[in-house]
Amino acid sequence: MAKSKFEYVRNFELDDTCLRNCYIVVRLDGRNFHKFSDQHNFTKPNDDRALGLMSRSACSVMEELDDITIAYGQSDEFSFVFKRSTNWFKRRASKLMTHVTSQFSSSFVFYWKEYFGEQPLLYPPSFDGRVVLYPSNRNVRDYLSWRQADCHINNLYNTAFWTLVQKGGLTTTQAEERLNGTLATDKNEILFSEFNINYNNESSVYKKGTTLIWEKVNETTTKQIKRPNEEETEVTVTRTRKKVTSHSCDVIGDQFWDEHPDILESEQ
Ligand code: DGT
Ligand code: MG
Ligand code: MG
Ligand code: MG
Ligand code: MG
Known part of the structure; x- marks a missing residue:
């Protein structure tokens, strides 16, 4: 095709x-x-509908885009890790980042009703995106550990804060003052001794966030088969398929990584 003078x-x-x-x-x-x-009207400190919708949207990102091996989400954020050898969009940062954020944003709106039912979406939400490169497996693990530690710290604080307000009758200012300077053990103690709440028994989605990975799962379906001169019979067919699965587990320790050795590539 002839080039125009604007081509430059x-x-x-x-x-x-x-x-x-x-x-x-x-x-x-x-x-x-x-x-x-x-x-x-999200429930405080955690809204199951909102967390479910975030995970559903992240799942759509993994299914629609190539080469994402693990995603981790908490609160209003999600991180997606592309495999180190990916050549998707020639590794162009802006392409990868904009595809992730726009696929996520449109899914968030698309699936809204499935999670929030009749409660209307009042205006179009948006998400910012950033790209960070990590050269080693240790760095990726430390990155995910950092986000999970953040989830834990915030959730313990928010759980203590909203318990003091909702069950303890404190104002938000009083609750803030009460928690000022407290350590994790102090917050656990307040929850336990004053409200009979054992933080360990809180939902693991709240404490650990959501980790999405690809796993092989067996899917069993039944099929009607009709052979010539025979009665119609029902047979069960089991197929192995790769599927995005959701976990609320610890990603800081070794166990998760030992159990899923395919997520990170071996170091050259
Ligand atoms: P940004 O990110 O700088 O535009 O500002 P925000 O307001 O999004 O701040 P960020 O991302 O640091 O904090 C997330 C906010 O989202 C925080 O105010 C709590 C809220 N949020 C996230 N998940 C839930 C939830 O499940 N329930 C409630 N009540 N609030 C949530
Ligand atoms: Mg935010
Ligand atoms: Mg946030
Ligand atoms: Mg922020
Ligand atoms: Mg185009």
């Missing part, structure tokens, strides 16, 4: 190819979800 403008595009051999992590985060959660 293409040279203004910058190269944003992600460095080879590195894991590409895209993290997205809900914009102004402090307000969004209030306006949509």
